[in-house]
Amino acid sequence: MAQEQQVFSLSGSRRALDERWQPRLWLAALLTGAAGLAGAGFHRLELLGPDAAGSVGGITIGLLAVAATTQVALSFYLGDRTRWIGTASGIVTAGLLPIAGSLPLFGIVWPGLALIGGLLLLYIRSRAQLSERTINQLSGWLLVIPALVLMMLWVYFPAIYALWISLFKDFNYLGAAEFVGLENYRIALRDPRFLKSLANTTWYVVGTVPLSIFLGMLTAILLNERIRGLSLYRVAYFLPYITALTAAAAVWRWIYNPNAGLLNWLLGLGDFRWLANPNGLFELILSPFGVELSGLVVGPSVALIAIMIMSVWHFLGYNVVIFLAGLQSIPKEYYEAARIDGTNWHQQVRYITWPLLAPTTFFVLIISLIGSLNVFTQILILTPEGGVLNDTLSVVMYLYFKGFRDFDFGYASALAFILFVITLLLTLLQRRLFNRLFGGEAETR
Amino acid sequence: MNFRWSVGRTIIYLVLTVGAALMIFPFYWMVATSFQNRQETASSTPVLIPEQMRLRNWVASFQLGRQGRPGLLGGLLGGFRPGRSVSLDLTLANTSGGEVEAIIPKPLGVLSFPLGDDTLIETRLVSEGPEGGGRDRGTPTNPGEGGSLYRVTLTNQGESAYSRIPLEVRIPKGATLLSSTLAPDGLRSSRRFNRVEYADIAPGAVGYLFRNYVAAWQAAPFGRYFFNSAFTAIVQVLAGLTVASLAAFALARIPFWGREVVFVLILGTLMVPGEVLLIPNFVVLARLSWINTYFALIVPFIASAFGIFLLRQFFLTLPQELFDAARIDGAGWLTQLWQIAIPLALPGLLTYALFAFLGSWNALLWPLIVTNSDDMRTIQVGLRFFVEETGTDFGPMMAASTMAILPIIIGFFFVQKQFIQGIARSGLK
Numbered sequence: 001m002a003q004e005q006q007v008f009s010l011s012g013s014r015r016a017l018d019e020r021w022q023p024r025l026w027l028a029a030l031l032t033g034a035a036g037l038a039g040a041g042f043h044r045l046e047l048l049g050p051d052a053a054g055s056v057g058g059i060t061i062g063l064l065a066v067a068a069t070t071q072v073a074l075s076f077y078l079g080d081r082t083r084w085i086g087t088a089s090g091i092v093t094a095g096l097l098p099i100a101g102s103l104p105l106f107g108i109v110w111p112g113l114a115l116i117g118g119l120l121l122l123y124i125r126s127r128a129q130l131s132e133r134t135i136n137q138l139s140g141w142l143l144v145i146p147a148l149v150l151m152m153l154w155v156y157f158p159a160i161y162a163l164w165i166s167l168f169k170d171f172n173y174l175g176a177a178e179f180v181g182l183e184n185y186r187i188a189l190r191d192p193r194f195l196k197s198l199a200n201t202t203w204y205v206v207g208t209v210p211l212s213i214f215l216g217m218l219t220a221i222l223l224n225e226r227i228r229g230l231s232l233y234r235v236a237y238f239l240p241y242i243t244a245l246t247a248a249a250a251v252w253r254w255i256y257n258p259n260a261g262l263l264n265w266l267l268g269l270g271d272f273r274w275l276a277n278p279n280g281l282f283e284l285i286l287s288p289f290g291v292e293l294s295g296l297v298v299g300p301s302v303a304l305i306a307i308m309i310m311s312v313w314h315f316l317g318y319n320v321v322i323f324l325a326g327l328q329s330i331p332k333e334y335y336e337a338a339r340i341d342g343t344n345w346h347q348q349v350r351y352i353t354w355p356l357l358a359p360t361t362f363f364v365l366i367i368s369l370i371g372s373l374n375v376f377t378q379i380l381i382l383t384p385e386g387g388v389l390n391d392t393l394s395v396v397m398y399l400y401f402k403g404f405r406d407f408d409f410g411y412a413s414a415l416a417f418i419l420f421v422i423t424l425l426l427t428l429l430q431r432r433l434f435n436r437l438f439g440g441e442a443e444t445r
Numbered sequence: 446m447n448f449r450w451s452v453g454r455t456i457i458y459l460v461l462t463v464g465a466a467l468m469i470f471p472f473y474w475m476v477a478t479s480f481q482n483r484q485e486t487a488s489s490t491p492v493l494i495p496e497q498m499r500l501r502n503w504v505a506s507f508q509l510g511r512q513g514r515p516g517l518l519g520g521l522l523g524g525f526r527p528g529r530s531v532s533l534d535l536t537l538a539n540t541s542g543g544e545v546e547a548i549i550p551k552p553l554g555v556l557s558f559p560l561g562d563d564t565l566i567e568t569r570l571v572s573e574g575p576e577g578g579g580r581d582r583g584t585p586t587n588p589g590e591g592g593s594l595y596r597v598t599l600t601n602q603g604e605s606a607y608s609r610i611p612l613e614v615r616i617p618k619g620a621t622l623l624s625s626t627l628a629p630d631g632l633r634s635s636r637r638f639n640r641v642e643y644a645d646i647a648p649g650a651v652g653y654l655f656r657n658y659v660a661a662w663q664a665a666p667f668g669r670y671f672f673n674s675a676f677t678a679i680v681q682v683l684a685g686l687t688v689a690s691l692a693a694f695a696l697a698r699i700p701f702w703g704r705e706v707v708f709v710l711i712l713g714t715l716m717v718p719g720e721v722l723l724i725p726n727f728v729v730l731a732r733l734s735w736i737n738t739y740f741a742l743i744v745p746f747i748a749s750a751f752g753i754f755l756l757r758q759f760f761l762t763l764p765q766e767l768f769d770a771a772r773i774d775g776a777g778w779l780t781q782l783w784q785i786a787i788p789l790a791l792p793g794l795l796t797y798a799l800f801a802f803l804g805s806w807n808a809l810l811w812p813l814i815v816t817n818s819d820d821m822r823t824i825q826v827g828l829r830f831f832v833e834e835t836g837t838d839f840g841p842m843m844a845a846s847t848m849a850i851l852p853i854i855i856g857f858f859f860v861q862k863q864f865i866q867g868i869a870r871s872g873l874k
Contacts (some may be wrong), residue, residue: 020722139701158725159722161729222460225457237465239504239854242854244849260489403727409727
């Protein structure tokens with residue numbers, strides 16, 4: 001009963017409480033920071049490892065832990081009926097501690113739960129007594145904090161951490177590592193296997209991206225001709241895209257099988273070894289004419305081409321669906337007007353469809369480019385070791401081998417960053433090129 | 446003009462149909478191979494319709510299964526109960542060269558062989574054909590008429606029940622098999638005789654049809670893989686939906702200080718490619734001892750910039766009046782989110798849920814890195830190791846692949862329209 005009265009009287013002087021509230025929030029923030037550092041130092045640092053970036057993670061987790069505690073305590077301190085919720089949540093948290101402490105997930109689950117509980121309490125309080133502006137501030141942050149914390153922990157912090165790791169030699173999560181600066185990058189740029197993987201990935205991009213865009217656009221244009229059974233066709237083209245790459249690649253491994261595979265039977269090739277063939281495409285084409293090639297100009301290997309064919313099959317449906325949506329968003333009036341002017345189908349495609357589809361094309365181009373630069377799964381299934389003489393090794397696959405077979409994390413991180421920079425540069429370059437060609441239409445998205 | 450138009454239409458349909466057939470055919474080939482026996486997968490001419498897909502053999506295996514074990518269960522699953530006998534008919538041509546003999550092959554390296562000891566095998570010549578088609582040599586014999594009918598009867602004289610009856614019928618060198626109750630799983634020749642092999646002569650219809658599936662299921666813990674994948678994907682979707690709808694609602698509807706900065710920070714994660722995060726996230730997980738736990742599979746992917754962006758777009762298109770009315774009625778932000786925004790943005794939630802589920806179910810690289818024991822593998826990782834281990838045994842391999850994609854394919858046909866629209870929308874906005 002007394003509690004109820006207190007709430008009533010407090011909400012009567014909302015402004016006064018707001019003023020009382022503000023300094024405490026600041027105090028809580030300060031306490032949080034200080035105790036977080038201490039907590040990190042005492043507790044998490046050891047677990048997180050000896051290097052500095054590890055302690056950044058430790059500090060983050062420690063901060064979270066202490067923030068949660070402070071907030072629960074604060075809600076309790078301020079009194080009124082939320083005190084009981086605060087107490088209950090405190091007991092629950094305390095009860096969780098021994099369980100959580102014995103589990104390896106102690107580090108994040110406890111502070112996470114306590115943080116959410118504390119913020120929830122703040123929210124409940126704020127509903128009763130705070131001004132609308134403060135409510136908005138608190139609820140806005142309350143709602144974005146889970147997403148933001150997760151992204152900080154699992155994207156931004158690791159991205160910086162990766163850069164840090166790439167500066168070490170023999171980095172693993174067990175022992176001390178030697179700081180070597182940019183040495184890993186220097187090694188990478190002279191590593192023949194890395195350069196080979198870069199060349200393979202380049203061939204893969206050059207081979208799959210334009211082809212799948214062309215085929216996707218063509219199919220979409222045909223599908224857009226008001227044909228019957230559109231949804232049936234669409235499903236047929238789309239089905240490969242939703243199947244797992246692992247299973248899809250396993251089927252193609254069977255199709256490409258040299259002895260009993262379907263493809264060799266269809267083409268009458270005997271026991272042609274599709275996936276173990278390091279001969280370059282141009283090499284094979286030109287050798288009957290007595291032209292000997294070597295180095296990069298031999299072209300993508302037969303095995304890599306087999307992988308490309310499988311990949312185009314797998315990803316085509318996505319492009320078809322996106323292009324079809326782009327086509328359907330083009331107003332029909334344009335075509336009617338063009339028909340009145342007596343244009344034919346080719347002219348309509350050339351002067352209406354193609355330019356108006358340009359933003360969609362750009363979108364598909366970027367998506368396929370990023371996707372193909374990261375090619376991994378189908379290569380791992382079709383040629384588990386990266387082919388004969390690394391002829392199908394992609395950058396991500398090399399990164400995987402270096403990182404998780406050789407456990408050379410520093411070097412693998414450097415490779416990841418090089419790929420990152422290449423992706424970024426290509427995307428920016430394409431954007432520029434596109435704007436010049438199509439007058440800034442891509443900016444609208 | 447009209448003629449040209451219809452020619453054009455025909456060409457369009459032709460191109461589209463051929464394309465669609467090419468897209469679909471690998472799926473058919475996957476399923477067909479999953480029903481092939483070893484001899485069929487090894488055949489140099491691909492077997493487009495394997496014996497296991499023929500109705501005739503389903504009926505035969507149902508009947509044989511019932512002979513081995515009474516009732517519907519026997520017809521479906523087969524078996525060899527005590528006191529039961531199973532009869533298999535074979536029509537052979539050119540048997541004059543020698544005896545027809547049936548044996549139960551003894552598995553290599555076993556000391557006791559109870560099935561063989563308990564089973565009485567009788568081989569009987571039921572009706573003799575016009576001797577083996579030998580009279581008018583050169584003309585093809587009509588199956589059923591031209592050959593001699595042999596009946597092999599196996600009787601379980603022991604006390605115990607068996608699940609499988611492998612059988613090998615030895616026929617003379619010159620003889621050919623014209624027909625048999627159940628299609629054999631292998632025809633082999635050895636020095637003195639030819640062998641007609643059956644992996645199981647009382648399999649039951651299901652046991653016969655899904656032989657490779659059973660083999661795959663027994664070779665690796667696919668049940669566990671399925672559970673891991675489903676659990677990971679469902680938790681990831683639910684947690685992702687919660688986190689994304691909260692954040693998206695705040696970003697779309699609540700005016701608070703720093704909103705733009707938060708939005709830019711969230712979108713900024715799209716710039717960071719996944720492969721950069723592999724190693725640092727692995728290190729963090731290793732230090733938290735989270736490697737080989739569900740946390741490692743789920744937690745790093747809960748917050749998705751794509752999901753937040755998609756839902757924010759949805760929430761932005763909702764009319765402000767709805768929220769104003771709710772606020773006048775005293776609804777707080779969470780009530781507005783739960784009662785108004787979520788019900789009206791269901792298509793958006795569904796789209797994001799489908800993307801997240803598909804992404805989680807189909808992922809290989811990350812689960813491959815963070816799991817290291819068989820019981821934590823997801824279906825894709827399990828399949829990858831299964832593919833590596835089976836090597837060239839393509840029947841079970843394709844059966845496992847079919848199993849791995851089946852839930853997605855079935856689910857896709859239910860939400861096909863929403864899903865394709867969702868993808869299309871992601872390209873337009």
